[in-house]
Amino acid sequence: MCPMEKNKKKAERFDWTLTLLLFLFFLVSCAAIYSAQASGQYGNNFLVMQIAWYIVGAAIISVSILIDGYQYKRLSWFLYGFGLILLIAVYVAPESIAPVRNGAKSWFIIKGIGQIQPSEFVKTFLILALSRVITSHQEKHLDKSLKTDFFLLLKLGITTAVPLGLIMLQPDLGTGLVILSILTGLIFVSGISWKIILPIYSAGASLAALIFYLVLIKPDFLEKYLHVQTYQFKRIYAWLDPYNHATDASYHLMKSLRAIGSGLITGKGFGNREVYIPEAHTDFIFSVIGEEYGFVGGSIVIGLFFLLIYHLIKTALDTNDPFNTYVCAGIISVLTFHVFQNIGMTIQVLPITGIPLPFISYGGSSLMGNMFAMGLVYSIRFHHKTYMFSSENALSQ
Template identity: 45%
Template structure:
């Protein structure tokens, strides 16, 4: 007979990883401060980042007071609030509050508070709601027939496509890709038969490969088509990725200077505050903060950052595997998908491995909404770990 007990614990390893990333973020923003003052005279981004980490820490303490299982009861409320916020941005409502930044309607400018980006919070809201949908479906249909698996796939797909639609309209390509990666990761662990997943994957690869081949074969025609559909930002990023030298003074300007900054750091970097290339990159404190680290601290510093992210993902996978509750496991899986994709995409776009998208580097890039979202996600993981249930004869 198994004996169940609740081992209340704090995951200090995960906390130390987040502290390390926070220190890197704040210190990097501090070294960038003199250069940022030239563009933003009244801004102190490193102090603002400290403030957001404090707010995020307070959010974690609040989250720890509640059993994460209660999220199942309110998951649809969070999801609905997120969709309503995206809907308001779609209609540019309310006037004067809904704000356009770099051609994208993705922010609310709240007096006395600052900017708020609903798409960031939507990531966590979607994870929680998808976890609830999958758990309820599997409880109702414990036998995984093809029909029921397809029905679950439809429910997950529709739930994800609603916020994805609004992010496409903003436009926010990075947010679309993150929500898609979250959805894919959660589908993989949902219990849907692998032959269904494999068939769909093959179909997507064929369609995607064909579209990419057509784009390479008929670039002008495809660019015209996408521009007519309001997706000119997509064609610009593909052009910059595939032919950076040709567009070095246009859409590839950031990419070329980012690679030059990373390369100039060489093995050990130029030293703290020594920037020669980074000032030529418009978003070197947000989307391209990895280049700031690489130029100052070189390959060694960059490798340390990547290693810490590897430890973060490894730790999250470890907790997900130990969790016996499906709801908790699904949530952590979605969070893993969110972090893993953003780290890979952000660093990959800086070295021309992937096209440029407006995605921050988790916990390091400056950003109030993003930092708070990541801290909330970590708070939920800590809550799940704190309430892990173990059974007699289980490994500790």
């Protein structure tokens, strides 16, 4: 095979659709961060730093694409273990290295680089580990039964519980919810019988509803018998009735609602923001988009995420390797939860949590973690093999 033909085949295997989508997210992120930082008293140029993180993310993708799915499957437990070591390290490290910020000890401070949040990488490491658990289980247990399904569920639960527990020790409820979304998404596609899934999730939903009821109606019961302080529910109260609960969460929410509402249909235009939202370049970046570009601009951004998720679903269906399929399913679960939670909290659909909008919010750790996840998708596409007697080839012939 001549070099030109070989290079052509490589070019055809490269995921140009995903590249276009990431480039569009890059443009949206730069425009939104530029506007967000213009209205705040910041000592850093977050736009320049975000561009630098995108360049680092591109380098991560360039390395990730060189490794195929089989190698990722072999490396999955090593990466999972490395992620646990990072979570333990950030918990036990002195505050000079891992300071407590907003009541959470979640970041390493690295001079000359900034802050790194290990849990952002652990999300993808966990996806790889859970995907390997499922595929290894299915290869070993060819004859499915309720017993084998329950055993698989137990293994998935234990694998998830370790990083989840370490993350909740920080504490970081937002990331903990993301971890649970990964587990939920992979359980649903793993083939575990609904006879097992339905009772467990029904019981979980009932328990959550009971706790929510107690928080709203009988908070004194929780404080008396479970020793839970009522001030810990301030985000829920601020979410349901922000105008009568003077907290930081209610302040952000009221500002966000005012900003997005004032954008109306087409927005006020680039740079014409009037509503000040603290730290708008991070978790509340969608409020900036809603104010400047209105319903149309917000819908376009949501549409981009729909296109990205559709592309990931197509990748999951096209691949011949079950491990790769589960990896894509895990990434879809993370992105879907992030987008739904982040946008939902800016418009009072969901309580406020510290979950960024993927690829758009400022944040090096979040962006690098997401870029590593995209690197896995690039790798799946690049190393995808079509076999002679596959249905795809049969149709083409």
